[in-house]
């Protein structure tokens with residue numbers, strides 16, 4: 001019997017997800033996993049996380065609402081339930097977060113029937129890991145200034161150029177590639193392709209992060225052949241398609257997989273409160289310091305507010321327009337996470353200096369590491385400054401910044 | 403740390419009924435144009451603060467109409483002639499009052515209603531009945547230092563005769579009845595007094611906010627009706643507190659949204675350096691931050707109201723969060739709103755100054771953000 005016939009009510013499905021996650025929580029890895037899928041590089045971690053993702057997919061927690069023809073489970077509107085339960089359970093993240101969070105929604109909206117049937121199932125199982133080849137050395141916030149070229153050659157395209165900051169690039173089989181097909185048309189001259197990372201001419205070179213970890217890469221593309229059937233949507237329509245990918249990346253669109261992170265904002269603030277209650281200064285818990293406590297509670301307040309914002313999205317009469325809250329979520333979530341970690345540094349005081357591996361570091365240095373990794377959120381996927389432009393222009397109608 | 407969300411409706415308990423009321427209130431209030439009325443009332447008194455008369459400006463006829471529509475009695479129990487609606491509904495209305503910066507005793511009367519409901523005595527019910535009949539009710543307990551809890555009241559009751567002074571009572575000039583905390587030997591009680599009664603002296607404050615009035619009640623052996631037995635006064639207040647806080651936060655949420663929209667609108671129309679000023683990110687980005695602040699406060703206000711109606715155990719936590727957020731939002735939106743309007747926002751002519759002052763006033767009512775967070779710490 002298909003899962004969707006077995007669990008017909010949201011309550012039944014929620015209970016099922018909860019019980020399944022409880023029963024199937026995986027043993028921890030020998031080497032601890034990085035805090036997020038962004039920093040996964042070791043084959044051991046990859047294999048572990050792919051096996052975990054496949055298991056969750058088979059259990060119906062991934063591609064819950066996707067049609068069975070594309071490998072999904074065919075539920076009506078249960079993905080949110082599964083995703084919430086995954087988040088709640090505090091289980092490992094899904095390694096293929098780009099495939100699940102960006103490729104799948106993009107293909108479902110813009111892909112051909114053939115593309116959906118070919119690429120979606122291995123995204124869900126984790127067999128094919130995806131990366132996103134948007135940014136270039138000369139094209140960051142001004143993404144549309146990208147210069148990687150694709151030239152038509154019969155039924156193929158030949159791609160030359162380079163991409164940078166490509167997360168999961170070293171593990172990926174496929175890349176979402178933006179390339180220029182018309183030099184004279186900035187926005188209308190971009191085309192969206194699916195590019196094999198195993199193709200001749202693709203060179204991946206890891207870049208190290210301030211944390212000492214890796215995870216993102218430079219990708220050099222030299223005469224790489226991309227068949228025309230791997231083009232998504234029309235020639236020159238790449239910018240529109242990229243915008244829909246970015247809307248998904250920023251969490252402002254409904255996903256088809258679960259969230260990449262296994263930490264919920266509520267977990268983070270509760271951990272910070274616990275840290276303040278157990279860190280002693282002048283013989284008393286830091287929590288007793290009224291000034292620091294106020295800063296912590298301000299973050300607690302904003303964390304609860306963000307969760308209630310999410311609830312308000314579902315109440316059209318109160319949400320101030322369909323995109324007003326969703327477009328805030330990436331900006332607010334990432335800045336809140338960053339400030340939370342900054343306050344944690346103050347709570348730790350001089351002990352904030354201790355890093356991963358030091359025997360006296362609280363939580364094995366996760367606060368310092370986590371603090372640094374919050375810049376992933378405030379820079380990637382459109383920086384906080386760009387998010388503020390978007391909100392001002394799209395929601396409040398202010399004049400466009402170039 | 404309580405996070406019980408199980409018993410709460412996902413939609414904050416906000417349904418068709420609330421939406422109809424909110425929309426009706428929007429239309430009704432916009433027809434009244436309360437700011438124009440306020441402008442007329444204060445015309446020629448560019449310095450009303452220094453005038454002899456310390457009067458609160460408000461449209462008495464509009465208040466009568468609102469009572470006739472049943473708005474002031476919406477939370478009054480049916481047994482007392484009201485509609486027995488919850489805080490979710492009251493908040494929907496309070497937000498519109500804030501958005502219009504309307505001078506009205508509605509907020510005080512709604513707050514009094516929730517306070518009286520928690521008392522649950524025949525005497526409190528008698529006051530609720532008067533609300534259903536159209537009375538405006540104010541309430542208070544503060545000492546001259548602006549204490550935030552009735553246990554600090556300086557009013558003493560002996561044989562039901564009250565002496566002492568209650569400060570910072572909102573809408574005092576508009577009220578028919580005032581409810582006051584008083585200390586007795588056996589503990590804290592609440593009393594109701596007619597504002598015109600013997601031994602009751604009302605002294606209006608000279609306040610910054612032109613859309614409200616505030617004052618102190620001086621009592622010299624004034625006879626009051628005791629609403630709850632000594633000792634029952636604190637628990638009644640404590641269980642009503644989430645509603646009292648949330649109603650102020652809702653007023654702020656409405657006024658902050660006005661400030662946001664007015665500032666965004668101005669940034670689209672005012673031209674400098676050959677462009678609308680909203681082009682510049684030093685203008686654009688803080689306006690976005692106003693929106694973020696306003697939205698967070700609004701979401702917390704709805705959550706707090708919903709918890710009060712459906713999940714009392716979590717009501718205080720969410721109400722403290724709502725007022726904490728709203729107080730900071732009030733300060734921030736007032737500040738950026740005025741700054742980004744330039745000179746015009748600083749003038750008497752501008753509506754920005756009216757909202758700025760209303761927000762400033764509400765920011766401090768029942769305690770600012772820091773005060774809420776310091777109360778919250780005890781719950782976590």
Ligand SMILES: Cc1cc2nc3c(=O)[nH]c(=O)nc-3n(C[C@H](O)[C@H](O)[C@H](O)COP(=O)(O)OP(=O)(O)OC[C@H]3O[C@@H](n4cnc5c(N)ncnc54)[C@H](O)[C@@H]3O)c2cc1C
Pocket residue numbers: 038131132133134135136139140141142164165166167168216375376379380381382383384385386389401402683
């Ligand atoms: C951890 C991490 C992972 C990433 N993963 C990927 C990936 O997998 N695939 C991919 O394609 N990209 C990825 N990126 C790249 C990311 O999208 C870019 O870094 C980002 O778009 C910013 O571009 P930039 O780094 O070139 O900075 P720049 O665009 O040079 O910006 C520098 C500064 O100027 C500000 N700025 C720029 N323009 C404006 C403006 N108009 N108004 C106001 N301020 C402005 C920016 O906000 C920033 O503060 C990743 C980045 C990070 C940090």
